[in-house]
Amino acid sequence: MQFSTNSPILFLLVGAIIAAVLAQSVFFLVKALRRARALGMDMGRLKKTMTTAAVFTIAPAVAIVISVITLSKDLGLPLPWLRLSVVGSMSYETIAATNAESAMGLTFGRVAALTAEQYVTIALVMTISIMVGIWLVPLLCRKLQNGMISMEKRDRKWGDIFQNALFIGMIAAFLGYVFCDFSTVFRGDTSGLVPVCVMLVSALVMALAGLAVRTLKWHWIADYALPVSLVAGMAAAIPITAWLG
Amino acid sequence: MKKEMTYLDTVYRDGAIWNLSMMAILMLFPIVVALIFHAVPDWHGLAVGLVATAPMYWAVAVVETVTYVPMLGAGGSYLSFVTGNIANLKLPCALNALEQAGVKANSEEGEVVSTIAIAVSSIVTTVIIALGVALIVPLTPLLSQKALEPAFAQILPALFGGLGVVFVSKNWRIAVAPVVLMLALFIFVPALNAGTVGIMVPVGVVFTLAVSRILYKKGLLG
Numbered sequence: 001m002q003f004s005t006n007s008p009i010l011f012l013l014v015g016a017i018i019a020a021v022l023a024q025s026v027f028f029l030v031k032a033l034r035r036a037r038a039l040g041m042d043m044g045r046l047k048k049t050m051t052t053a054a055v056f057t058i059a060p061a062v063a064i065v066i067s068v069i070t071l072s073k074d075l076g077l078p079l080p081w082l083r084l085s086v087v088g089s090m091s092y093e094t095i096a097a098t099n100a101e102s103a104m105g106l107t108f109g110r111v112a113a114l115t116a117e118q119y120v121t122i123a124l125v126m127t128i129s130i131m132v133g134i135w136l137v138p139l140l141c142r143k144l145q146n147g148m149i150s151m152e153k154r155d156r157k158w159g160d161i162f163q164n165a166l167f168i169g170m171i172a173a174f175l176g177y178v179f180c181d182f183s184t185v186f187r188g189d190t191s192g193l194v195p196v197c198v199m200l201v202s203a204l205v206m207a208l209a210g211l212a213v214r215t216l217k218w219h220w221i222a223d224y225a226l227p228v229s230l231v232a233g234m235a236a237a238i239p240i241t242a243w244l245g
Numbered sequence: 246m247k248k249e250m251t252y253l254d255t256v257y258r259d260g261a262i263w264n265l266s267m268m269a270i271l272m273l274f275p276i277v278v279a280l281i282f283h284a285v286p287d288w289h290g291l292a293v294g295l296v297a298t299a300p301m302y303w304a305v306a307v308v309e310t311v312t313y314v315p316m317l318g319a320g321g322s323y324l325s326f327v328t329g330n331i332a333n334l335k336l337p338c339a340l341n342a343l344e345q346a347g348v349k350a351n352s353e354e355g356e357v358v359s360t361i362a363i364a365v366s367s368i369v370t371t372v373i374i375a376l377g378v379a380l381i382v383p384l385t386p387l388l389s390q391k392a393l394e395p396a397f398a399q400i401l402p403a404l405f406g407g408l409g410v411v412f413v414s415k416n417w418r419i420a421v422a423p424v425v426l427m428l429a430l431f432i433f434v435p436a437l438n439a440g441t442v443g444i445m446v447p448v449g450v451v452f453t454l455a456v457s458r459i460l461y462k463k464g465l466l467g
Contacts (some may be wrong), residue, residue: 003282013277017270021327022371024263028320029364031259031279032357035252041354049342049358053365056341060334060404061370063397065377066320066388072381081378085328085371086271087329096298103293116284123275124286125294132306133326134268137314138261141322145253145267152351158458161466163350165414165457166316167340169450170332171412176427176449177442183432194395195402201408210410226341226407230325233403234396241395 003116005076013079018085045072048223062091070150071097074111079123087130100125175199190245198240202233252353253319256360260323267327305443312447316340317352320360328367332446333401337408338366344411401439418466423453 001009036046067090071080075097083093087105098108100122114122178199181192209225212218250258279286313331314322317339325335342362348354377384413420427449431437437445460466 001282003284010278013274018371018375019269020270022368024267025324025367025371026328026362027259027263028360029368031256032320032360032364035353036357036361039354039357041312045346046358046361049346049362050365052345053338053342053362054369056338057334057366057369058373060330060400061373062377062388063400064330064370064374065384066397068374068377069381069385069388072359077378077381079323081374082274084329085374086267086327086415089330089333089346092302094355099383100290100294103297104287104371104392116278116282118290120275120279120282120284121286121290121294123278124291125298127271127275128295129299129302130270130306131271132303133310134264134271136306136310137260137322137326138264140258140310141260141314141319144311145319148315148351158461159351160349161457161461162454163315163417165419165453166312166450167350167412168416169423169453170312170316170336171409172420172427172453173445173449174332174401174444175409176431176445177430177439178402178405178431178439180330180438180442182432183435195399198399199402199406199409201445202403206407206410210414217428223345226337226411227426229407230400230403233406234399237395237399237403238392241399245335 003119005114005119006078008074013084017082021086048077052223052227054229055224059227059230064166067093074101074108075114076208078117079126080224083126083130087097087134088126092130093126096126096129097122189245194237194241194244197244198233198237201240202229202237205229205232253356256319256323256356263325265324308447309443312450316350317363318356318359320356321363324360324363324367328370330370332443333404334370335363335366337404338362340408340412344446418460419453419457422456423449426452 001007010165037043064084068080068084069078070090071084071093080093084090094108101111101118103125104118104121105180106118148159148163151162178195182196184190187242206225206229209221209228213222213225271463275286278284309331310326313325313336316336317325317331321339326333328335339359339362342358343350343355346354347360348358350359413424427445430445458464
């Protein structure tokens with residue numbers, strides 16, 4: 001069979017794998033919904049949770065489609081489709097593909113047509129490199145969760161603080177990242193302010209939503225506050241980038 | 246008498262089956278392609294490519310597993326580590342869902358809510374990417390427009406601005422020190438950038454836990 005990075009058989013294989021991933025998501029969704037019903041949780045509330053999660057996901061998912069388009073220039077469509085639907089992310093996959101290509105004397109972004117040998121080699125490097133998390137979770141998940149549960153049993157208040165501290169630690173790292181190009185300002189280049197201003201716009205929208213919930217009792221806003229603040233920040237990035245560079 | 250399995254026990258069992266099966270299926274892809282096209286991998290390229298890539302990814306995966314599993318919950322972890330995009334999509338989605346539902350992450354209700362949010366997010370992401378692939382020809386000129394580039398380049402600041410307001414304002418006592426530390430590090434250490442933010446998450450988490458423990462022991466946390 002003649003090889004092409006966009007061969008129909010590759011689409012078929014990737015489509016089958018992605019169907020399996022979709023099946024796993026549906027399985028856990030149904031399992032969790034059944035448990036919620038058994039626990040007597042408010043199903044109306046959970047419907048809102050699902051709607052918010054779906055709406056919130058749209059913009060980042062479109063960004064992933066753009067990553068697929070970017071990677072497809074070298075690798076064809078099926079492999080980036082697979083890698084970015086399962087485990088991967090744009091930065092990881094770009095680095096893995098670049099390393100694999102340069103190991104074979106190719107330059108990422110300048111590959112006219114891969115041979116089947118090169119394609120298989122790249123796919124192996126990408127797959128083996130990214131696989132650890134998938135098997136490590138079954139190995140460690142129960143131990144880590146049991147550790148959290150026993151801590152909660154020993155000291156309930158510290159258990160709550162511990163959980164919040166985990167979230168805050170993660171958020172603090174990303175807030176720091178927003179400022180990673182800030183030092184360019186000291187050299188007269190204002191482009192490092194763009195992510196900071198975008199973050200501020202998003203934070204302002206979220207704060208206004210919180211205010212509307214508290215003062216005007218518009219509780220419906222709370223369900224869509226995060227997706228709206230995300231889109232408002234992204235939309236604001238266009239004029240802010242034009243202004244600051 | 247056989248002990249009855251709890252909900253969490255069944256999540257661990259099902260999650261292990263799903264994840265190990267997914268691992269096998271994913272590994273089959275390059276092998277099946279090699280068989281169909283009678284292609285032998287470039288062994289030298291494979292070895293060099295793996296040495297350049299795998300050790301770093303494996304180390305990051307170990308750190309990410311230990312850091313993110315307690316935040317994602319059991320069901321959410323099994324799903325997130327298969328579908329990816331954890332820090333920039335699945336975890337914020339779960340955090341927002343927990344906040345909106347008003348349940349604690351470490352309760353069974355929290356486990357359920359987190360799993361539902363991550364499952365829905367995974368399904369929507371998978372469907373949108375599939376649609377993007379199916380409609381690649383009309384979509385490429387639209388999504389590749391220069392005017393839209395800044396919007397998609399700034400997803401993380403737009404995401405963590407909103408999320409930060411909610412969580413920092415609710416936990417400002419434990420948030421001040423890690424936020425100040427991370428701002429100082431990212432501003433004054435040039436090596437820290439978009440590529441290293443994943444490594445800084447565990448640093449931020451460990452530091453925040455240490456600060457929280459000190460404040461808690463001193464009776465400064467409520």
